[in-house]
Ligand SMILES: [Zn+2]
């Protein structure tokens with residue numbers, strides 16, 4: 003057995019070994035079902051579930067079901083591919099999956115937050131650099147089906163979700179409360195990105 007086999011990852015879809023993708027750098031591919039993913043994902047499943055080790059106990063929470071894990075993998079496949087395409091190699095999970103108890107403990111968290119279903123992630127963005135990049139690449143966000151809370155309500159983080167908001171807008175206002183930072187960005191973008 004060579005080292006590569008020894009350290010190989012198993013396909014999340016069918017359990018077969020993943021191999022280096024023959025043509026796409028940085029990706030591995032299941033040679034049984036064809037599923038592909040990043041070899042070293044920017045955000046790992048563990049970082050997502052534990053909110054970057056803030057809540058390690060969530061890995062053993064009874065609410066961490068197969069459905070939650072499947073949702074999280076679907077979310078992370080898209081968000082990681084999105085970040086990779088933006089040439090971003092590091093991102094910090096400020097808030098990942100939330101159990102109902104944790105969601106309730108977060109001030110101003112939405113009652114039906116998509117974090118509860120592992121369909122949303124908050125990435126740290128203390129200085130607004132991530133926001134600037136994302137606002138200039140909404141075509142790529144559209145390609146991966148990623149939606150954002152209006153950054154005037156999230157000035158130091160970026161809320162990404164793979165659920166279409168009620169308005170269908172790529173960037174949507176998340177709350178009836180006033181914005182936290184009304185000049186975080188212009189608040190307008192081309193509607194072709196919706
Ligand atoms: Zn497979």
Ligand SMILES: [Zn+2]
Pocket residue numbers: 097117122123124161162
């Ligand atoms: Zn969020």
